Amino acid sequence: MRRRNDGTVERWNVNRGLWLLGVFLSIIPTFHLSAQTFEQRLLAVPDTASVRQMSRDLSAVPHMAGTPAQATTRDYVIDRMKSWGIDAWSKEYTIYLPQPDTVAAWFIPPRGAPQRLSLAEPGTGPQIPPFNGYTGDGDATADVVYVNYGLIEDYKTLDSLGISVKGKIAIARYGRSFRGIKAREAQKRGAVGLIVYSDPLEDGYFRGDVYPKGPMRNADGIQRGSMMNGNGDPTTPAWSSVEGARRVPEDSLDIPKIPIIPMSYGNARRFLEPMAGPAVPQSWQGALPFHYHVGPGPGRARLHVKTERGARAFHKIWNTVGMIRGSRWPDEWVVVGGHRDAWGPGARDNVSGTVSVLETARAFAALARDGQKPARTVVFATWDAEEWGLIGSTEWVEELEDTLRARVVAYLNEDGTFSGPTFGGSGSPSLKPLLRAATRVVPDPVGPGTVYDVWLKAHNGDTTELTMGNLGGGSDFSGFYHHLGIPAGGIGFDGPDGIYHSMYDSYDWMTRFGDPGYKAHRAGAQLVAVIMGRLANSDLLPLDYAAFGTEMNGLVAQLDSGISKKQWTQSVNTQPLKDALDRFTAVARAFGTERDNSVRASAVDSARAQRVNQALMLVERRLTRPDGLVSRPWFKSLQFAADIDNGYATMAFPTVNEAIRYADAAAANRELGDLVNRIDQARAALVEAAAALR
Numbered sequence: 001m002r003r004r005n006d007g008t009v010e011r012w013n014v015n016r017g018l019w020l021l022g023v024f025l026s027i028i029p030t031f032h033l034s035a036q037t038f039e040q041r042l043l044a045v046p047d048t049a050s051v052r053q054m055s056r057d058l059s060a061v062p063h064m065a066g067t068p069a070q071a072t073t074r075d076y077v078i079d080r081m082k083s084w085g086i087d088a089w090s091k092e093y094t095i096y097l098p099q100p101d102t103v104a105a106w107f108i109p110p111r112g113a114p115q116r117l118s119l120a121e122p123g124t125g126p127q128i129p130p131f132n133g134y135t136g137d138g139d140a141t142a143d144v145v146y147v148n149y150g151l152i153e154d155y156k157t158l159d160s161l162g163i164s165v166k167g168k169i170a171i172a173r174y175g176r177s178f179r180g181i182k183a184r185e186a187q188k189r190g191a192v193g194l195i196v197y198s199d200p201l202e203d204g205y206f207r208g209d210v211y212p213k214g215p216m217r218n219a220d221g222i223q224r225g226s227m228m229n230g231n232g233d234p235t236t237p238a239w240s241s242v243e244g245a246r247r248v249p250e251d252s253l254d255i256p257k258i259p260i261i262p263m264s265y266g267n268a269r270r271f272l273e274p275m276a277g278p279a280v281p282q283s284w285q286g287a288l289p290f291h292y293h294v295g296p297g298p299g300r301a302r303l304h305v306k307t308e309r310g311a312r313a314f315h316k317i318w319n320t321v322g323m324i325r326g327s328r329w330p331d332e333w334v335v336v337g338g339h340r341d342a343w344g345p346g347a348r349d350n351v352s353g354t355v356s357v358l359e360t361a362r363a364f365a366a367l368a369r370d371g372q373k374p375a376r377t378v379v380f381a382t383w384d385a386e387e388w389g390l391i392g393s394t395e396w397v398e399e400l401e402d403t404l405r406a407r408v409v410a411y412l413n414e415d416g417t418f419s420g421p422t423f424g425g426s427g428s429p430s431l432k433p434l435l436r437a438a439t440r441v442v443p444d445p446v447g448p449g450t451v452y453d454v455w456l457k458a459h460n461g462d463t464t465e466l467t468m469g470n471l472g473g474g475s476d477f478s479g480f481y482h483h484l485g486i487p488a489g490g491i492g493f494d495g496p497d498g499i500y501h502s503m504y505d506s507y508d509w510m511t512r513f514g515d516p517g518y519k520a521h522r523a524g525a526q527l528v529a530v531i532m533g534r535l536a537n538s539d540l541l542p543l544d545y546a547a548f549g550t551e552m553n554g555l556v557a558q559l560d561s562g563i564s565k566k567q568w569t570q571s572v573n574t575q576p577l578k579d580a581l582d583r584f585t586a587v588a589r590a591f592g593t594e595r596d597n598s599v600r601a602s603a604v605d606s607a608r609a610q611r612v613n614q615a616l617m618l619v620e621r622r623l624t625r626p627d628g629l630v631s632r633p634w635f636k637s638l639q640f641a642a643d644i645d646n647g648y649a650t651m652a653f654p655t656v657n658e659a660i661r662y663a664d665a666a667a668a669n670r671e672l673g674d675l676v677n678r679i680d681q682a683r684a685a686l687v688e689a690a691a692a693l694r
């Protein structure tokens with residue numbers, strides 16, 4: 001799969017080379033010349049002093065969604081955008097965001113008085129309470145059981161050991177799944193409370209020196225985060241939280257009912273070290289310096305959590321939107337967004353993403369002031385309350401659904417990814433060749449050479465290793481990609497970090513460990529600018545459906561392995577799906593050749609380009625279905641979804657995949673038929689594009 005995908009990518013680059021050569025050899029059409037200049041001028045704007053200043057300003061105080069600090073970041077972003085001459089405004093929604101009144105925990109030894117635990121993160125200034133968004137309320141005292149990662153398979157292991165969490169407080173380590181899955185599974189099995197903690201094996205001393213000596217999590221570091229599994233305001237599950245919106249009653253919301261408290265490994269140790277009961281299986285052992293047991297007891301825990309309920313639980317959130325109108329095709333939009341809220345100072349998550357959005361906006365604005373406007377409209381968004389469940393972006397997408405479906409060419413998402421020197425990207429397979437091409441023109445933050453050069457060197461020159469991820473759950477691309485079928489992607493630079501969702505995710509951490517010279521921030525803004533510039537200025541949209549078809553075809557093997565595990569090979573057959581993807585890819589290849597010829601001959605006038613692009617924009621939209629997934633109607637894309645039992649992991653062909661998981665062969669066949677049908681409809685859009693080009 002990787003190799004075939006990469007073959008496509010290399011072809012793309014060869015084609016680009018030919019295209020550039022063509023530009024030089026022909027009479028140099030003015031538009032292409034100015035497109036080149038446009039990109040070079042965009043690349044020249046991002047600047048380390050500028051990104052550093054914005055990083056410092058925006059991470060000055062913790063800015064959780066629903067707090068006044070978020071009004072300050074909103075005003076900051078809008079002021080900056082306006083100062084550069086960009087049309088900018090904020091969009092307000094009222095959201096169910098219960099803030100904590102009480103968060104307290106005790107270790108109760110077998111003999112002696114309960115010991116109240118300090119849940120502070122010392123040395124960090126003003127602090128956001130150590131709590132999990134959408135925790136249940138309660139005051140529970142019970143024995144404690146260690147449940148490893150708290151996944152479905154972990155409870156199967158506990159069953160085999162004869163241990164139940166019913167009536168107990170479960171203690172789970174972070175990792176391997178979205179935390180909301182841990183809450184769902186513990187509650188389902190009758191646990192009366194849940195402690196989630198950061199084991200040093202995941203991001204603490206086992207991985208490197210801890211803060212402030214190193215970048216990893218120290219014994220006080222706490223990972224906050226939401227416990228809700230859905231996307232968007234839970235009181236408006238499929239519609240927008242606009243003024244006067246209908247609301248689901250509070251007692252029927254799909255959020256946890258049991259109290260949950262996130263803990264440092266310093267505190268978790270108090271429960272784990274004296275624990276009795278069976279010794280854990282080897283794979284359950286973390287990196288605290290003793291052998292782990294599953295419990296229960298003899299020590300007990302008390303968890304007391306009280307959060308706002310009723311009218312008090314509703315708070316205002318604000319997205320910001322900045323826009324530069326396109327000079328040729330103003331009704332085609334290229335959108336970049338990043339979330340503006342955080343669980344602390346958030347220098348990495350997500351001041352870094354916000355800054356890359358802002359710095360890109362500054363670059364486009366500088367050119368616009370000189371009369372060089374992009375051909376399409378470019379939109380620069382910052383989202384509020386992402387951390388609680390992708391809320392700001394989801395409400396916006398739900399409100400403007402029809403407009404966005406008609407207009408958005410592609411969405412780029414920038415979330416928490418500027419914390420080291422290592423490039424990474426992810427996105428729809430149709431966008432990956434463009435993301436990859438951008439790495440060839442941006443200088444690497446460390447060097448030598450371009451981002452591409454360093455990326456390739458890190459993989460010993462093996463181009464088949466230069467892969468990018470697909471989009472599962474976990475950030476603001478979801479509304480665009482999973483709900484509307486709009487191509488989406490993003491890029492970043494990562495390094496070792498153990499400060500995720502803690503107060504230690506600060507300007508101090510960033511300047512010591514993450515990106516001391518702010519060169520990764522600058523390179524990030526340059527990459528985003530190049531990607532947006534090509535999406536905004538190319539006559540024919542640079543979406544690569546040959547790469548898309550090839551990659552998707554490779555992923556059918558995942559379905560095949562599920563089918564053979566179920567021993568369904570006689571009754572469920574994926575060959576028609578492979579054939580449909582082959583038909584799709586063949587049409588996409590033919591279209592690609594015609595597109596390259598037309599571009600080389602500069603033979604595409606504005607109206608014709610628009611017809612071709614309108615057809616291209618339909619391809620992935622046709623791979624959605626209005627009813628969505630059986631398990632989650634909000635997820636309408638049939639390409640990828642977040643795994644329902646993991647939350648972060650990506651599931652390809654989710655309708656078929658879930659039918660296999662739930663052991664329904666008839667449904668698997670029905671879903672395969674539906675998928676083939678829709679892939680053929682997507683292919684028809686490519687045929688329309690090719691016809692419009694001729």
Ligand SMILES: [Zn+2]
Nearest residue numbers: 349350415416
């Ligand atoms: Zn984030």
